[in-house]
Amino acid sequence: MSVNTIKWWQKSVVYQVYPRSFQDTNADGIGDIAGITQRLDYIKTLGANVIWLNPIYASPNKDNGYDISDYDSINPEFGTMTEFKTLLDKAHQLGIKIIMDLVVNHTSDQHDWFIESRQSKNSDKRDFYIWRDPVDGHEPNNWGSYFSGSAWKFDEATGQYYLHLFVDEQPDLNWESQRVRDTIFDMMNRWVDRGIDGFRMDVISLISKPDGLPDGHIADGAEYSNSDKIVPNGPHVHDYIQEMRQKVLNRADLITVGETTGVNVENALKYANLDGSELNMVFEMEHVSLDHNPNPALQRWYDQKVDLRKLKANMSKWQNKLYGVAWNSLFWGNHDQPRAVSRFGDDRPEYRERSAKMLATLLHMQQGTPYIYQGEELGMTNAHFDQLDDYDDVETKNAYHYLVERDHLIDGETMMRYIQAQSRDNSRTPMQWDNTNNAGFTTGKPWLKLNANYPKINVTESLKNPDSIFYYYQKLIQLRYNEPLVTTGKYQLIDEDDAAVYAYLRQGKDDALLVINNFTDQTLTRHYTQYTDQKHVDLLLANYADDTGETLRPYEARIYKLSI
Missing domain, CATH: 3.90.400.10 (Oligo-1,6-glucosidase; Domain 2)
Structure with missing residues (x-):
C-alpha cells in the first residue's frame, strides 16, 4: 500500500458521541446538541478529527432513537436544527468532521x-x-x-x-421497492446538502432479505431461529449500496462506515473495497462475539472472558485478509457493547489504567480507522448495577423476561450476572465529567443512573494527571497521524499460541513497529530478539515509565520502532 494513495479517512480517528449521555445543558437529565457543542474543545484536545453522532432524529425512543419517526427533524429532547447547524459549524471551524447515524433498515411505527x-x-x-x-x-x-x-x-x-427484526415498533423497510430506495437516497442527499461529512450506517447488512424469507434453524431451547444466521448479506445488498454510492455518496468526499452485522471477510471485501464502489469501511462484529454464550439459545448473555488465542486469530484474520484490498474499523466498544476495560481488560482499581492503555495500544497500532467510544479515553467501566430496574435498555429487559421469566432457560441470579457483564446500558451511563453531583453531566435527574465510580474516574481528574489514560490516548492518536507505518505497514502476528501476550509487527520496507501487549495480571518473560537483533530499536510509547527488556509487568504495553 503506497503512502501516496492514502485517503484522509484512513488516517483519521473517530470519537463516538452518544448524545443522550454526553452533556445536558437544560437540566432535563438528557444530553443534548448544545452539550456536544460545549464539549467540542475537549474532543479536539484528545486529538480525534471525526465525530460520529448516534441518532438525533425525531423518535418515540422505543430503542433510544434507533426508531426514527422523521428523518428530517431533530428530536426536541436534543434540541433544534439551528442548534445542530451551530454544532456542525463550530466542529468544522475546529477541523472536526461530523458523521450522522443512518438508520434505514427500519423506521418507527410512528413514521x-x-x-x-x-x-x-x-x-x-x-x-x-x-x-x-x-x-x-x-x-x-x-x-x-x-x-x-x-x-x-x-x-x-x-x-x-x-x-420487525428488532422491537415491535421498528418495522423493517422493503428495500426491494425502488420507491423506498429513492426516497431514502433523497433524504440522505438533504443531509449532505446540510453539510454533514458522512454516514455510519446502522445494520446496513440486513437491508436485503433472503429470497422467499425461508425458515432458519432453531437452536435447542430456543423458540425462534437466530436471524443473525439467516438475514445478513442478502442477495441484493451490494446492488443497493452501489446504487447508494452512485446516487448519494459520490456527491461529496464523505466518510462512510457500515455496521455490517453478520459480515465475514469475503463480504467485507465487497462492502469496504478500496476501489470505492461501496463503503469506506465496515464494523465487523466477530471479535465482539467471541465471548458470547456457548448455548446459542442464550446468545450474547454470558460473563466469561474471551480466550486471547481466539481473539488473536480473529483480529489477525481481518488484518491480513483485508490488507491492500479493503479497509476495516477498529473498535473495542460502542453504545451496543459493554465497556472495553471491563470486558477485555481488568477494571479492578489496581489494574484498570494499565489494562485500558494496553487495550488502546493493541487496537490503535493495527491497520484500520480507530473509533473511541465516549469515556473509553477515561477508562470508564461497566456499571455493575444490582437491580434490573436500574437498567433502561429494551434488549436487556426483554432478554430477562424471555430467558428467565417465560422460558426458564436460566435462573435470575445468573442472568443478572450476565447482564452486568453484557448489557448495552454499561456503555450508556452518563459521561463522567467531574466529581460534582451527577458527574457534571446534568443538574437535573439523569435519564439513566450514573456509574458509582464517577468521583474517581472523570475528565477533570484525567486532565490533571499527565500519566492518565486520556493523555495516553492523545499520544497514540498523534503517533497514528505522524507514523506512516501505522497506516500502511503489513501486519504479522507473533506467536499465535501464546495465551498471555499479544505481540505483532507492522512492517514496512526498511522499518517496522513491534507492538507487545501483556493481557494478564502476571509478570512474564518473553524474548523478541529475533525481531530486534541487528536493528536500531527506539521505544516510541509504553504504559510503564521504564523499559525492563524481556520482563513484562502486568498489562504492560510497548511500541518499538525497528529500523535497519
Whole structure:
C-alpha cells in the first residue's frame, strides 16, 4: 500500500458521541446538541478529527432513537436544527468532521410511511414495508427478533404480519421497492446538502432479505431461529449500496462506515473495497462475539472472558485478509457493547489504567480507522448495577423476561450476572465529567443512573494527571497521524499460541513497529530478539515509565520502532 494513495479517512480517528449521555445543558437529565457543542474543545484536545453522532432524529425512543419517526427533524429532547447547524459549524471551524447515524433498515411505527402503510392492503405505501399473510394461522416464518421473541407482528387492521427484526415498533423497510430506495437516497442527499461529512450506517447488512424469507434453524431451547444466521448479506445488498454510492455518496468526499452485522471477510471485501464502489469501511462484529454464550439459545448473555488465542486469530484474520484490498474499523466498544476495560481488560482499581492503555495500544497500532467510544479515553467501566430496574435498555429487559421469566432457560441470579457483564446500558451511563453531583453531566435527574465510580474516574481528574489514560490516548492518536507505518505497514502476528501476550509487527520496507501487549495480571518473560537483533530499536510509547527488556509487568504495553 503506497503512502501516496492514502485517503484522509484512513488516517483519521473517530470519537463516538452518544448524545443522550454526553452533556445536558437544560437540566432535563438528557444530553443534548448544545452539550456536544460545549464539549467540542475537549474532543479536539484528545486529538480525534471525526465525530460520529448516534441518532438525533425525531423518535418515540422505543430503542433510544434507533426508531426514527422523521428523518428530517431533530428530536426536541436534543434540541433544534439551528442548534445542530451551530454544532456542525463550530466542529468544522475546529477541523472536526461530523458523521450522522443512518438508520434505514427500519423506521418507527410512528413514521408517516408506516402509519399510511398499515391503513389497508391497497395503501399507497403498503410496499414500503414487508407484509405477509399468516401461515397456518401463525407467523410467516420462524425468524426471531434480535431483541427476543418473534420477528413478526400481527396487525389486526389488515390481517397480515409485518416484519420487525428488532422491537415491535421498528418495522423493517422493503428495500426491494425502488420507491423506498429513492426516497431514502433523497433524504440522505438533504443531509449532505446540510453539510454533514458522512454516514455510519446502522445494520446496513440486513437491508436485503433472503429470497422467499425461508425458515432458519432453531437452536435447542430456543423458540425462534437466530436471524443473525439467516438475514445478513442478502442477495441484493451490494446492488443497493452501489446504487447508494452512485446516487448519494459520490456527491461529496464523505466518510462512510457500515455496521455490517453478520459480515465475514469475503463480504467485507465487497462492502469496504478500496476501489470505492461501496463503503469506506465496515464494523465487523466477530471479535465482539467471541465471548458470547456457548448455548446459542442464550446468545450474547454470558460473563466469561474471551480466550486471547481466539481473539488473536480473529483480529489477525481481518488484518491480513483485508490488507491492500479493503479497509476495516477498529473498535473495542460502542453504545451496543459493554465497556472495553471491563470486558477485555481488568477494571479492578489496581489494574484498570494499565489494562485500558494496553487495550488502546493493541487496537490503535493495527491497520484500520480507530473509533473511541465516549469515556473509553477515561477508562470508564461497566456499571455493575444490582437491580434490573436500574437498567433502561429494551434488549436487556426483554432478554430477562424471555430467558428467565417465560422460558426458564436460566435462573435470575445468573442472568443478572450476565447482564452486568453484557448489557448495552454499561456503555450508556452518563459521561463522567467531574466529581460534582451527577458527574457534571446534568443538574437535573439523569435519564439513566450514573456509574458509582464517577468521583474517581472523570475528565477533570484525567486532565490533571499527565500519566492518565486520556493523555495516553492523545499520544497514540498523534503517533497514528505522524507514523506512516501505522497506516500502511503489513501486519504479522507473533506467536499465535501464546495465551498471555499479544505481540505483532507492522512492517514496512526498511522499518517496522513491534507492538507487545501483556493481557494478564502476571509478570512474564518473553524474548523478541529475533525481531530486534541487528536493528536500531527506539521505544516510541509504553504504559510503564521504564523499559525492563524481556520482563513484562502486568498489562504492560510497548511500541518499538525497528529500523535497519
